């Protein structure tokens with residue numbers, strides 16, 4: 048236990064230490080956090096749905112919860128059920144084999160819901176496009192409020208996209 | 219030559235600097251089956267299986283099998299007639315053949331003469347008598363046109379008996395994770411049986427390769443499984459270079475190795491954090507994700523992409539690494555190395571973690587061998603199987619041979635062993651990265667490459683998850699006629715089914731994470 052506490056103590060709170068060390072990107076992260084909270088004024092819950100990605104986009108969505116981006120620490124939480132979600136964060140291309148599951152997840156998300164398409168694949172099908180097994184863009188299957196391009200989009204781009212989506216919706 | 223001199227198969231060694239591959243044609247299905255049986259007896263593996271449509275070239279169809287033997291890989295092809303493309307069922311010899319045979323039938327319409335005939339990649343999106351990889355398989359593409367996307371039933375194996383019931387999970391899972399379906403048969407909390415149904419990530423990748431040029435192929439192959447983009451890109455580059463008769467420079471090979479090892483470390487860091495988290499040790503997740511983020515940021519600085527996508531290309535590499543960047547890599551290795559060492563002590567001494575890790579999700583070496591398992595899962599049962607490392611009769615390809623890679627093993631076969639192998643591999647990769655960075659020679663980054671009509675090749679790379687294979691064949695027009703990528707997850711998914719048996723349902727997430735298999739890589 049003692050070494051554990053020591054390690055925690057030594058590491059400190061990264062979301063701040065990096066701000067000093069790196070300036071630029073971390074200030075942007077902080078600004079985005081404040082903006083999201085200002086616009087939203089409450090917690091945001093996100094259900095992530097992989098509708099056919101190569102898993103690259105998921106790696107960056109995972110990174111949102113590392114101590115640098117610390118999304119969960121600011122009240123933006125990934126939830127297990129679409130029924131608990133304000134936003135669907137969807138990666139794709141939507142495979143035909145996932146088309147139905149995505150529609151069900153969409154229908155299960157309470158209104159007013161936000162849908163964000165992540166990655167080049169989610170935006171327009173990316174390198175896979177539409178074919179016998181792929182529906183291509185998320186928007187081909189469910190309504191999309193915002194697109195975050197990139198292959199994969201960086202965590203910063205994802206944060207900016209989430210912010211843009213919530214500010215689009217709020218009055 | 220491999221097994222005995224009296225096999226009626228002539229093998230020739232593939233040219234180039236990639237992993238050693240011998241090519242041959244089986245005169246008949248029986249010969250293929252005999253070769254498979256002899257390979258099995260010699261403790262070899264079934265590495266990959268796929269089919270191709272050869273009717274435009276005046277043939278019928280062709281079945282391809284890659285076997286792993288001590289000295290290297292044997293790529294054996296079998297010609298099948300156009301009207302009756304059937305071959306002997308190999309699943310009785312190698313259980314790993316089961317899903318590959320079913321996928322081959324779904325994709326090309328050539329079938330095994332027995333065994334499991336349930337569809338694998340085909341759910342309800344296209345008809346049972348339409349095979350996407352046949353050259354005459356055309357259909358309209360677009361929403362609302364083409365084949366109707368029908369709901370599909372799947373014949374899960376039923377477990378009977380008093381108190382037995384089923385828990386269906388997926389395709390959408392609770393976390394930020396790829397989709398797939400798991401059917402647990404349980405009594406109380408104990409898992410009697412797990413049956414996976416995959417294919418949800420199937421997005422027609424193999425068909426997209428047909429008619430593509432080398433560059434488009436490289437972009438596609440780097441997106442088969444995003445976490446293994448370097449491994450796939452390298453295996454593809456090896457295959458294309460073997461097919462076209464060119465060799466990448468030693469500098470390019472070392473830069474590829476630099477990227478592959480950075481990919482390995484990035485994934486291991488993430489997995490070790492997630493494994494701590496799944497055992498209720500959130501501290502571990504935070505620490506490891508912090509290290510991983512530092513790692514990825516240096517990737518972005520040095521290679522211009524956090525995951526180094528599109529940086530390994532046929533002919534060499536598409537990025538130069540200056541001495542200053544190499545120095546930054548060496549420096550980072552030292553920092554990460556000492557941090558990981560401290561975290562390892564914490565993991566090893568944390569009673570709560572070890573209680574969850576030890577004896578959970580166990581498979582033994584005999585089973586691993588039976589399932590043709592490779593990678594972390596195999597080495598965690600004590601098997602010394604690593605394409606980068608010397609072993610009896612096997613010399614790894616450059617640049618590994620000169621680097622003297624030390625394979626990391628652990629005999630326990632449980633989650634704890636798979637954790638320990640990851641820790642060990644991080645320190646070995648850090649050592650390799652330092653060695654590569656310090657000894658980087660000058661040389662050409664990328665040599666020009668022109669497709670060779672009719673050429674073919676196979677690349678094999680030891681990715682972070684296990685053995686990645688990519689087979690390539692060019693058509694007479696110099697475009698890609700067939701590319702088959704193979705993910706180590708094909709062999710490891712069935713190992714996961716075994717590993718959870720007799721454990722309890724709440725341990726499944728932890729056991730699953732300890733393998734961390736690819737859906738997209740195997741669904742294609």
Ligand code: SF4
Nearest residue numbers: 101103166167168198
């Ligand atoms: S956008 Fe890129 S990283 Fe994301 S799923 Fe598509 S290919 Fe993978």
